[in-house]
Amino acid sequence: MKFKIFSIILMFIIVFSACEKIAFDKKAENSNISNFNYLWEQVNQKYAFLEYKNVDWDSIYVAYRPLISNDISEDSLFTVMGKMLNELKDGHVNLISPFNISRYDITMLGPVNINMRLIKENYLLDNYYSTGSFVHNFIRNGDIAYIRYSSFADSQITDYELDFLIEKYKDTKGMIIDIRQNGGGYVTNVPMLLSRFTHEDTKIYETQIKTGVGKDNFSVLEDVIIKSNDKKKYNKNLAVLIDRGSYSASSFFAVSTYAYDNIFLVGDYTGGGLGLPNGGQLANGWPYRFSITRTIAIDGKNYENGVKPDYYIILNPNLNAIDNVIEFAADKLLENNKISKL
């Protein structure tokens, strides 16, 4: 009798173990139309800048939905959905298929504002140093440090690298960090770098994340603060060179400089990209991403469409062997170290 009872209990447990299919919700539908609707809805609910960019997402649906049917090819589906996403005009928005990646090329919004060949031949010269992701040298007879930082994504900046740079250029009258065409990368490199230009805790911007379906459903604004530390500091002024190709982490770096009196921006507007992207996946397996946070600068403004330079200077390609953006920054740094921000 006891054994029978025990057997019944075991059967009961075994039957329960097999009921996950009932407990789980049904599988997602995987058709062209359902995938299009899913992507549209995800953006509609979660994208952080529909209102800021004044995008009528409903009308986008009306325009693109008729182009989708369950009979069209994968390539056609991808093309339509990629075009729909590009209506957001956001470099952080991508759709990724095994055969293509949709993207919005933010660098095309402005003129090319850097000529690397010119910089190598006339500023970095043959004897430039390469320290981690930084290439650098003295310019203006040793009065100015010029540091080219072409990507936040190459590696995490180390304290050793920054100590080396600061020690090498401690006697200069000013420093230029050139992040033109720097498409971003590790956002953690931003405070790492900026912490070497301040002796006190500095609030660099505020951030918030989308928390609900409503267009205004965001979390409370959270201060982002760079903590002071006792590491080596550069105590002179800093010019940061930017252009439309300065995107994402570069824009974070640029917008953070608004909090510093000893740092100014020279060049074109950045490309923006101040919303951090959230990844996802469609039922056909294609991953996508778009921005789900927004950043508010210390002046209370949202610079998602591009961080404004303190001095708007566009590269003049007609000048022989001269980068007028670097020259302007160097002149400003040498003007008795006085900065008058716009």
Added chain:
Amino acid sequence: MKRYFLIFNLLLSSLIYAQIYENSFPEYKGNYFGMDLGFSSGLVRDLLTSPLFYTSSLAYVDFNYLHISEKNIFEGKFANHSGINSKFINDNFYIGFQTSFDFKFSWLKYLQTSSDESFKNYLGLDVDNYSIIRINPEFMNAASSIDNISNFAIVYQAKYNYHRLEKEKKFLGLIKYKRKEKFYVFSGKLSVPIISMYYRPSFTNPGNATLIENAVFNAYSLKAKAFSGLNTELAVFRVLPNGNMFKYAYSWMFATNGKNAFNRLEFSHHIFSLGFVFKIN
């Protein structure tokens, strides 16, 4: 086929001829330390990032302490599942990584009125905390995701002591051999979470892209869910004369934070494990 039939008959006959001598079962109480190793497979879906069910293939290990007395069983367990979540769809293979940590404490009370020496019933409580870290490179900046689930559960366990006697037998009626005496405990366990607390991203998953932790956890919410899953365990313990045990177990854990939850998380693991339980005193 004939060979399988004979083996089946042999096994069946060993069960049929087995007799139970309740008084001769080795003492099954005291303090034990156990370790289980195994393999876990299952399904996982996090609707915040994907509508697809990924198949989990995970290695399983747990360390546990067991105290068995006349009236109670207390168990403390730490378990880890680590491995991959994969999905094959439209000729493409997508893969992610997962590790999870489970801290569980169980207290079970012996139900004397419905038990005897060979068949024992227990009823008690489970408290456990389950953390899952998932990394799916396909989701780029949202590649990492951390979820924490705390459960308060009611547990029922049934144990059946089975003594297989030493016996002279003949293989196929020809070859004499002596079947050794063995002691087994069959165990079935059912745990029903009454209240579960899900701490996970509520609407968006900021993943690993953000600069400050506060921004990530602003997107998290703590929500309670009643009857959010089920845990079962079927185990066979072979009790050695010195009190140590081998454990063969199958367990199943299933959890969901609700069909209507916007941030729906669903997972299920089937765990097959082999364990060693050492009697401490």
